[in-house]
Amino acid sequence: MSLVSFHILAIQLLIRSVSSLNITNEYLNHKCRVEQGKYQPGSEYEKDLNSITGNVATEKFVNGFVHSAIKDGTNSATVIFQCRGDSYRSKCNSCYATALAGFRKRCPRNKGGIIWYDQCFLDISMINEGAPRKVNYKNTFPMHNPNNVRGDTKLFNKKTNDFFQQLIAKADKADKDDIELLYYAAGEKRIGTNKLYAMVQCTSCLEWSISHLSKCCDGKQGARVLGTACNLSYELYPFLRT
Incomplete structure (x- = not known):
């Protein structure tokens, strides 16, 4: 998804009703980082991404937040994930699984992208900004x-x-x-x-x-x-x- 189409979607969301209870894993929005390109099947980046997303899936999400990265040469697979404050621990695991599946479906083989749900968001990138992160207002809606x-x-x-x-x-x-x-x-x-x-x-x-x-x-x-x-x-x- 291009930045232009992302903004159009954000405008459309302005007139969309917020869900009546907000306790489901309802999809809200996404943005594929097209500028980071796509990875090839079987590539080192795919292996690193699969490894890091698999590791995050084993987290207990005590405070609902994970920032993890694997650097391999020029590649750097980075995952940032956060659950809403009332959705920690097992509920967080559920939303992570939903978000990861949603990212793979909506941004197939993209090296990076962001997807938002009612209870969580997932940010995947080939660029590791480190911590603390800089606030990116372009990815706000x-x-x-x-x-x-x-x-x-x-x-x-x-x-x-x-x-x-x-x-x-x-x-x-x-x-x-x-x-x-x-x-x-x-x-x-x-x-x-x-x-x-x-x-x-x-x-x-x-x-x-x-x-x-x-x-x-x-x-x-x-x-x-x-x-x-x-x-x-x-x-x-x-x-x-x-």
Whole structure:
């Protein structure tokens, strides 16, 4: 998929309703890294990729995140995988299997690509950026509920943004206190007659994501911004596992 078609798909997703419960492994979006080319069957890159994806499959996903790489000469097969904060451990394994199968189907023999599901994303590349990773805003996209909130939209937006700021602070504290809650926080808050449910994951680009949310999704009953470094979402109904 070219970068242009990726942006077109992202625009189409803006008018797509966020799934009603968000606890399935529903496919959301993908991007094949066409600029990295394709590997040949039986090549060293294929062997390295199969090896590293197989190793990741054995992970326990205690904090829902894996960054692993194999460097072989000029090749460097890299896998980055992250589950949503309420989908760690065995649920994370399930989403990883789904994401890997989805990547192979949608980006056959591509050396790299990204695929997003409700509960996880998988990023495969022949380039190892190391850690910490640089935030790539090109691989970020929004989605929103097609319905608008009733009442004072500006007040709803402000209260929602304020709540996201509280969750960011909570996520940052959780990372220091509990390895199993790595940069993740979720909560609920009453806003007028509405009850808002929200989550944030990772903190490096959440401020940017909040500003991006205001550009695409003002006054919407639900929305999310997804990427490869952080994500956030909110709804007027419970959408996370307790």
